[in-house]
Amino acid sequence: MHQDALIDGMAADEGWLHERAFQFGDGLFETIAIIDGLPCLWDAHLVRLFDGCRRLRLPTPDPQLLYDECLRLAGGRARAVLKIFWTAGHSERGYRRPPVIRPRRMLRISQWHESAVPAFWSLRQCAHRLGENPALAGIKHLNRLDQVLARAEWDDDAIQEGLVLGQDGRVLCGTMSNLFLQSGDRLSTPCVKRAGIAGVVRELARQLASDSGQVLEEVDVPIDAVHAADALYLSNSLIGVVRVGRFADRIFDRDVVEHPLMTETRSQCHRPVEWGRPC
Amino acid sequence: MHQDALIDGMAADEGWLHERAFQFGDGLFETIAIIDGLPCLWDAHLVRLFDGCRRLRLPTPDPQLLYDECLRLAGGRARAVLKIFWTAGHSERGYRRPPVIRPRRMLRISQWHESAVPAFWSLRQCAHRLGENPALAGIKHLNRLDQVLARAEWDDDAIQEGLVLGQDGRVLCGTMSNLFLQSGDRLSTPCVKRAGIAGVVRELARQLASDSGQVLEEVDVPIDAVHAADALYLSNSLIGVVRVGRFADRIFDRDVVEHPLMTETRSQCHRPVEWGRPC
Numbered sequence: 001m002h003q004d005a006l007i008d009g010m011a012a013d014e015g016w017l018h019e020r021a022f023q024f025g026d027g028l029f030e031t032i033a034i035i036d037g038l039p040c041l042w043d044a045h046l047v048r049l050f051d052g053c054r055r056l057r058l059p060t061p062d063p064q065l066l067y068d069e070c071l072r073l074a075g076g077r078a079r080a081v082l083k084i085f086w087t088a089g090h091s092e093r094g095y096r097r098p099p100v101i102r103p104r105r106m107l108r109i110s111q112w113h114e115s116a117v118p119a120f121w122s123l124r125q126c127a128h129r130l131g132e133n134p135a136l137a138g139i140k141h142l143n144r145l146d147q148v149l150a151r152a153e154w155d156d157d158a159i160q161e162g163l164v165l166g167q168d169g170r171v172l173c174g175t176m177s178n179l180f181l182q183s184g185d186r187l188s189t190p191c192v193k194r195a196g197i198a199g200v201v202r203e204l205a206r207q208l209a210s211d212s213g214q215v216l217e218e219v220d221v222p223i224d225a226v227h228a229a230d231a232l233y234l235s236n237s238l239i240g241v242v243r244v245g246r247f248a249d250r251i252f253d254r255d256v257v258e259h260p261l262m263t264e265t266r267s268q269c270h271r272p273v274e275w276g277r278p279c
Numbered sequence: 280m281h282q283d284a285l286i287d288g289m290a291a292d293e294g295w296l297h298e299r300a301f302q303f304g305d306g307l308f309e310t311i312a313i314i315d316g317l318p319c320l321w322d323a324h325l326v327r328l329f330d331g332c333r334r335l336r337l338p339t340p341d342p343q344l345l346y347d348e349c350l351r352l353a354g355g356r357a358r359a360v361l362k363i364f365w366t367a368g369h370s371e372r373g374y375r376r377p378p379v380i381r382p383r384r385m386l387r388i389s390q391w392h393e394s395a396v397p398a399f400w401s402l403r404q405c406a407h408r409l410g411e412n413p414a415l416a417g418i419k420h421l422n423r424l425d426q427v428l429a430r431a432e433w434d435d436d437a438i439q440e441g442l443v444l445g446q447d448g449r450v451l452c453g454t455m456s457n458l459f460l461q462s463g464d465r466l467s468t469p470c471v472k473r474a475g476i477a478g479v480v481r482e483l484a485r486q487l488a489s490d491s492g493q494v495l496e497e498v499d500v501p502i503d504a505v506h507a508a509d510a511l512y513l514s515n516s517l518i519g520v521v522r523v524g525r526f527a528d529r530i531f532d533r534d535v536v537e538h539p540l541m542t543e544t545r546s547q548c549h550r551p552v553e554w555g556r557p558c
Binding site: 031131144 | 336351374420
């Protein structure tokens with residue numbers, strides 16, 4: 001009988017090598033803040049996951065099942081991080097998907113490492129530029145080499161995040177965060193229609209702006225605008241909203257009054273909510 | 280004690296969920312034709328894999344070890360397909376790689392399905408366009424959603440391949456193959472510096488051209504050039520070199536005399552060679 005797979009020289013169960021998420025990155029993920037045993041921004045994560053399914057032509061998960069499994073793993077922990085994978089399942093070699101896609105859902109919970117995270121972050125500019133493709137922009141798919149390569153550029157723990165540009169030099173986002181720019185009373189964030197991720201905290205800010213009649217502009221951002229801004233903010237589901245204290249040689253004035261939309265977004269993004277109950 | 284991972288609702292070993300190839304597509308692969316127990320174009324596969332390691336900043340594998348494992352899995356089979364994965368190994372959540380990358384090598388052998396593969400292929404044009412990024416172009420990394428989505432556009436087994444364009448409408452390649460265009464006595468292939476894969480058979484054709492003083496142009500290819508060509512060819516490590524019989528509404532004249540470089544490439548690409556011995 002033939003042996004079919006070797007992993008680091010050892011005969012191996014080849015099951016995982018058939019997983020399309022492994023073979024091609026054919027799937028989606030979400031990284032969710034768990035507080036007091038409950039997920040934060042659950043609806044926003046679900047909306048993005050479902051949008052990702054539509055864009056990648058994948059069947060959608062059962063949201064109640066996902067939620068129940070989320071609570072099961074959370075197990076009442078005060079703070080934790082939940083990562084959900086939703087993959088295109090198994091197939092043989094070849095890009096072609098099987099006639100019936102049987103997605104697999106995988107959830108993993110891990111510690112939320114928060115030690116020594118400063119209130120004002122140091123930001124650098126990455127040399128690696130993101131690939132651009134409207135068909136894949138915005139969603140949180142598993143093809144993340146761009147982010148990996150951008151993040152691999154620095155090793156200095158004093159720098160928390162790297163700013164990433166697109167092919168044409170426009171500013172897009174951080175390696176793991178969205179960017180906001182405050183200039184006078186204007187607040188803006190780079191458009192993510194050609195590259196980058198539509199973050200859930202960014203989405204919350206958009207929603208809060210819309211609800212309150214405030215303006216959050218989604219625009220093309222040249223690098224000069226980043227240097228010239230009065231204040232910069234970074235956001236993701238775990239860091240919430242943080243301010244930038246330094247970008248390259250520019251030191252930002254920490255006394256600049258924060259835009260109220262950023263303050264409100266920060267205050268709301270880590271509220272754990274039981275799903276289905278009004279917040 | 281907390282439970283840390285669920286896969287389809289079952290408590291799971293979370294080891295695989297730490298694999299960076301799974302989390303981010305952080306790795307490379309090669310798909311190699313095995314004939315008479317030996318790999319074809321082994322040197323070309325190695326060269327591309329090593330180039331991929333350099334571009335992705337990964338340590339390189341031991342080529343002799345890979346070759347030995349390849350032969351071990353091949354087990355003297357007359358025809359088989361070997362897929363090699365070379366991954367960035369395990370890490371926690373987050374794009375940042377660990378201080379010491381411990382790549383994992385995974386090899387899987389499978390049947391070579393050749394039944395009913397016609398000599399002249401039907402080619403369609405895909406609507407999905409490839410993302411463009413010179414930093415990732417050419418190498419065979421594990422971020423392959425572009426190819427998956429392009430291949431998901433059709434289900435008709437009478438169509439063997441889809442032609443894929445770039446963001447600006449230039450022709451780049453097939454979903455799983457490189458393209459060659461014959462017009463009069465000119466032979467050309469799309470440039471893969473911004474997107475697409477530098478296929479090993481394409482590389483063989485370049486090498487043979489260089490050795491024989493023939494010209495294989497690497498150019499920007501507008502879609503009109505595909506419609507207007509006298510003959511089209513597709514190549515990859517398994518199909519070798521095949522001719523296109525039909526592209527969209529265009530039926531190609533099968534009596535057009537094949538370019539000698541294509542004939543020579545086809546005849547050489549499936550010669551199994553013991554590594555280290557002169558061919």
